[in-house]
Amino acid sequence: MEIKVAKSAGFCWGVKRAVNIAVDAVEKGKGRALCLGELIHNRREIERLKSLGMNFIEDMEELQRGDTVVIRSHGVAPQVVDFLKRKGAEVVDATCPFVKDVQEKAVKLQEEGYPVLILGNPKHPEVIGIAGHVKSPMIINSIDELEKLPKMAKLGVVCQTTLNLNFFREAIAVLSLKVKELKVYNTICSATSIRQKETKELAGKVDVMLVVGGKNSSNTTKLYQIAKSVNPKSFHIESKDEIEESWFEGAESVGITAGASTPQWVIEEIIQRLQEISQGGDKSGRGVCETVRGEL
Numbered sequence: 158m159e160i161k162v163a164k165s166a167g168f169c170w171g172v173k174r175a176v177n178i179a180v181d182a183v184e185k186g187k188g189r190a191l192c193l194g195e196l197i198h199n200r201r202e203i204e205r206l207k208s209l210g211m212n213f214i215e216d217m218e219e220l221q222r223g224d225t226v227v228i229r230s231h232g233v234a235p236q237v238v239d240f241l242k243r244k245g246a247e248v249v250d251a252t253c254p255f256v257k258d259v260q261e262k263a264v265k266l267q268e269e270g271y272p273v274l275i276l277g278n279p280k281h282p283e284v285i286g287i288a289g290h291v292k293s294p295m296i297i298n299s300i301d302e303l304e305k306l307p308k309m310a311k312l313g314v315v316c317q318t319t320l321n322l323n324f325f326r327e328a329i330a331v332l333s334l335k336v337k338e339l340k341v342y343n344t345i346c347s348a349t350s351i352r353q354k355e356t357k358e359l360a361g362k363v364d365v366m367l368v369v370g371g372k373n374s375s376n377t378t379k380l381y382q383i384a385k386s387v388n389p390k391s392f393h394i395e396s397k398d399e400i401e402e403s404w405f406e407g408a409e410s411v412g413i414t415a416g417a418s419t420p421q422w423v424i425e426e427i428i429q430r431l432q433e434i435s436q437g438g439d440k441s442g443r444g445v446c447e448t449v450r451g452e453l
């Protein structure tokens with residue numbers, strides 16, 4: 158069975174950077190090292206970071222003077238940073254520079270007099286953080302809601318970095334019929350669009366497709382939806398333990414992609430498990446396994 162691993166599988170640049178910053182804060186920080194919420198949406202990587210000494214809290218009231226607080230790659234509203242500083246915490250900002258760019262663009266649109274619309278999930282921490290940078294932004298996540306908007310003279314648009322490109326295109330087409338002066342920044346991160354494109358291509362070329370990442374990770378879930386739409390034998394897994402041998406009956410190839418918050422070591426465990434399945438007398442009786450990385 159041939160195992161093909163997408164070039165873009167695993168940590169994106171922004172997440173890699175945030176994890177390195179967090180590990181650095183644990184090693185060099187004076188007080189406790191804390192992160193507000195999960196640093197990344199991957200349960201097993203969170204467990205690893207906890208074992209190194211990182212603490213994760215949901216309630217800012219748990220803060221103590223002298224704590225080092227890491228702002229995760231999703232970013233936060235400026236009011237949160239102000240609150241942390243008032244509480245006497247040392248703030249280490251691991252906001253992804255691409256997310257910071259969206260925050261800055263939203264502020265710029267507002268300063269130029271555009272009401273701001275954020276295309277994205279209103280419950281996602283990145284969107285909540287962007288929204289906190291401007292006054293009363295609209296946040297919209299569906300074409301239905303966009304259709305209900307009244308005609309407007311001006312509107313400025315930014316979007317969640319992990320937004321689906323097709324949704325973005327459709328949304329702008331709807332808005333262009335409603336707004337006289339529309340200013341749009343496509344702030345979808347290229348790491349996301351490249352990963353989505355590679356997933357579609359790879360899923361269409363293999364017999365079985367595995368999408369690896371947290372079940373609570375929105376970018377991994379989107380990859381799974383894309384894979385499933387072109388290959389019905391697509392599976393979303395968090396770890397090697399969820400793999401079922403029956404998935405590979407008669408399969409000659411398996412593709413692997415992984416969300417932006419999936420560490421490399423989890424991908425390696427899955428490759429190893431697939432090699433065991435393939436070489437341990439697979440159903441085709443070939444017992445041969447070749448792993449190809451980064452070539453579609």
Ligand code: SF4
Nearest residue numbers: 169171253255318346
């Ligand atoms: S997906 Fe893009 S915007 Fe999000 S953390 Fe990674 S590099 Fe940054």
